[in-house]
Amino acid sequence: MAVTAIDQLIQLFARLPGLGPRSARRAVLFLIKRRESLMLPLAQALSDAAEAMKSCDICGNIDVTDPCSVCNSTRRDVSVICVVEDVADLWALERTASFSGLYHVLGGTLSALDGIGPEDLAIAGLVARAETDRVSEIILATSATVDGQTTAHYVAERLADCGVKISRLAHGVPVGGELDYLDDGTLSAAIKARREI
Numbered sequence: 140m141a142v143t144a145i146d147q148l149i150q151l152f153a154r155l156p157g158l159g160p161r162s163a164r165r166a167v168l169f170l171i172k173r174r175e176s177l178m179l180p181l182a183q184a185l186s187d188a189a190e191a192m193k194s195c196d197i198c199g200n201i202d203v204t205d206p207c208s209v210c211n212s213t214r215r216d217v218s219v220i221c222v223v224e225d226v227a228d229l230w231a232l233e234r235t236a237s238f239s240g241l242y243h244v245l246g247g248t249l250s251a252l253d254g255i256g257p258e259d260l261a262i263a264g265l266v267a268r269a270e271t272d273r274v275s276e277i278i279l280a281t282s283a284t285v286d287g288q289t290t291a292h293y294v295a296e297r298l299a300d301c302g303v304k305i306s307r308l309a310h311g312v313p314v315g316g317e318l319d320y321l322d323d324g325t326l327s328a329a330i331k332a333r334r335e336i
């Protein structure tokens with residue numbers, strides 16, 4: 140049986156995080172009933188975003204410019220870099236508006252199980268940034284999972300000779316998950332109560 144455009148759409152939606160086949164069907168039907176007001180604008184927005192998005196050469200953020208709007212801003216504190224696992228974490232921190240420094244996206248965590256080593260993450264780029272005169276503090280905001288802790292440890296060791304202060308988000312936060320799952324208040328508090336390691 141031929142797969143129709145609608146079937147294909149449902150299959151694609153079902154691959155999104157948090158959506159299974161059932162919610163994908165509901166979402167697609169919702170769109171079909173709002174063809175003019177939602178479906179076509181969504182299709183256009185997806186196409187525009189796919190066309191425009193760029194990965195920032197400096198920090199790894201995803202934006203429509205390279206360098207990204209954070210790296211390009213003249214209002215950021217360039218002496219502090221917050222190291223995160225994923226772009227979602229960077230966006231979560233930006234949403235809280237409680238951090239005014241720059242970021243560095245590692246692109247994951249070290250994981251023996253998944254065969255992810257230091258060369259698979261953006262660690263060399265971070266060390267290069269830390270070695271410049273203007274950087275005085277690096278905040279390690281990787282998750283409190285075993286892999287996240289191992290990664291923070293490893294990165295701290297690699298930065299040991301850079302002459303920068305290294306700190307970690309306040310203890311207990313985030314526990315076993317991405318920063319994105321924390322509410323803004325908790326995240327702001329974790330940044331403010333960071334401890335030097």
Ligand SMILES: [Zn+2]
Pocket residue numbers: 195196197198199200206207208209210211
């Ligand atoms: Zn950037």
